[in-house]
Amino acid sequence: MFVSLKPLVLASNSPRRRAYFEDLGLHFTVWSADVDEQLRAGEDPEHLVLRLARDKALAVCRLFPASWIVAADTVVCVDGEVLGKPRDAEEAVAMLLALAGREHTVRTGFCVTCAAEGILVRRSVVSSVWFSDFGEDVARAYAATGEPLDKAGAYGIQGKGAFLVQRISGSYSNIVGLPLCEVLRELRRYKVVAPRHRAG
Numbered sequence: 158m159f160v161s162l163k164p165l166v167l168a169s170n171s172p173r174r175r176a177y178f179e180d181l182g183l184h185f186t187v188w189s190a191d192v193d194e195q196l197r198a199g200e201d202p203e204h205l206v207l208r209l210a211r212d213k214a215l216a217v218c219r220l221f222p223a224s225w226i227v228a229a230d231t232v233v234c235v236d237g238e239v240l241g242k243p244r245d246a247e248e249a250v251a252m253l254l255a256l257a258g259r260e261h262t263v264r265t266g267f268c269v270t271c272a273a274e275g276i277l278v279r280r281s282v283v284s285s286v287w288f289s290d291f292g293e294d295v296a297r298a299y300a301a302t303g304e305p306l307d308k309a310g311a312y313g314i315q316g317k318g319a320f321l322v323q324r325i326s327g328s329y330s331n332i333v334g335l336p337l338c339e340v341l342r343e344l345r346r347y348k349v350v351a352p353r354h355r356a357g
């Protein structure tokens with residue numbers, strides 16, 4: 158659907174982010190960026206996801222200075238608390254119960270950068286999600302599937318966790334970890350990618 162016009166690197170371990178790039182038809186390299194994802198005292202969620210997206214992008218940028226790097230970070234926010242990925246099944250259950258029967262937000266920050274061209278762009282996108290009300294038995298049953306362990310807020314809207322979600326407002330792909338409209342807009346703006354034109 159789209160072609161990569163310039164060398165492109167997805168700085169991510171996330172299979173969801175990789176699948177989104179593959180769906181677009183892009184040619185890209187995947188390089189994981191391991192950075193310290195700790196929240197700093199007094200840091201708000203928007204600042205956190207923008208900082209981590211930049212840190213992940215810059216860690217990979219050093220290795221590919223002539224390439225365009227895309228990195229992202231996703232968190233769930235409820236009651237002023239930031240939920241990242243749970244450490245274990247117990248923490249997953251606690252996170253799920255904190256989200257049950259109410260609204261929370263999912264925020265993804267992303268960074269598009271190229272050292273050779275002196276560009277670094279960051280944006281963040283927020284979506285709202287309403288969970289149905291459920292009890293500890295349901296939270297434990299879902300946590301036991303293992304699906305929550307590598308996901309912010311301990312659920313995957315795109316997977317088994319879909320049954321938790323009553324409704325959403327805003328970008329769906331943002332909840333899954335990469336706000337596609339906004340990322341594609343930046344990649345097209347800098348002519349990193351373009352729609353594919355087939356002859357005949």
Ligand SMILES: Cc1cn([C@H]2C[C@H](O)[C@@H](COP(=O)(O)OP(=O)(O)OP(=O)(O)O)O2)c(=O)[nH]c1=O
Binds near residue numbers: 170313
């Ligand atoms: C809320 C939600 C999050 N997630 C995922 C998106 C992200 O992969 C993950 C949040 O962790 P992140 O730290 O944003 O990303 P990651 O560790 O998976 O990958 P990397 O840092 O290497 O890019 O949660 C879902 O897949 N579905 C959901 O519904």
